[in-house]
């Protein structure tokens with residue numbers, strides 16, 4: 001697989017990832033499709049400015065328009081403290097092939113080389129078997145459980161952290 005930056009043409013991929021009940025089962029349920037064009041526009045701007053890293057996963061042998069999933073690295077405030085968070089999604093037909101693990105591993109390596117992100121936090125849903133396995137397998141440390149707000153909804157999550 002390879003990673004490329006999010007582009008304006010990725011609205012359909014966002015809708016498939018964020019507006020689908022199965023994809024969003026561990027993230028508080030599907031989001032409204034109307035918000036996705038604005039979300040893509042914002043993510044393209046943030047990534048172009050190098051403030052956020054929104055990378056799209058392109059499977060081996062496919063053109064750049066084929067999206068298997070996404071990895072996002074972004075800074076934000078959590079309990080008054082500035083932290084770096086990472087999140088990921090892989091579409092159902094591409095799951096179970098190690099794509100999320102490779103893509104998240106690459107983004108963490110790039111974050112370590114870049115040097116300005118500090119420790120990277122992840123908050124997968126407490127019952128999200130694949131994402132918790134991914135954190136464990138990439139060497140994140142489990143700090144405990146935590147309620148977090150994602151897209152305006154409160155989720156029960158596990159709090160993982162890694163020094164990339």
Ligand SMILES: CC(C)(COP(=O)(O)OP(=O)(O)OC[C@H]1O[C@@H](n2cnc3c(N)ncnc32)[C@H](O)[C@@H]1OP(=O)(O)O)[C@@H](O)C(=O)NCCC(=O)NCCS
Pocket residue numbers: 022023024026027087088089090091094095096097098099100101102123124125128129130131133134137
């Ligand atoms: C979570 C998700 C990204 C995993 O993507 P994937 O490409 O299938 O994951 P990988 O193939 O790289 O596997 C990652 C690890 O999870 C494990 N795993 C995969 N599916 C699993 C499952 N259903 N239950 C438990 N572990 C699982 C793999 O064995 C692997 O662990 P290992 O390295 O110890 O072998 C994907 O299922 C997804 O997008 N789900 C919906 C959205 C979501 O939950 N996003 C995460 C928000 S934090």
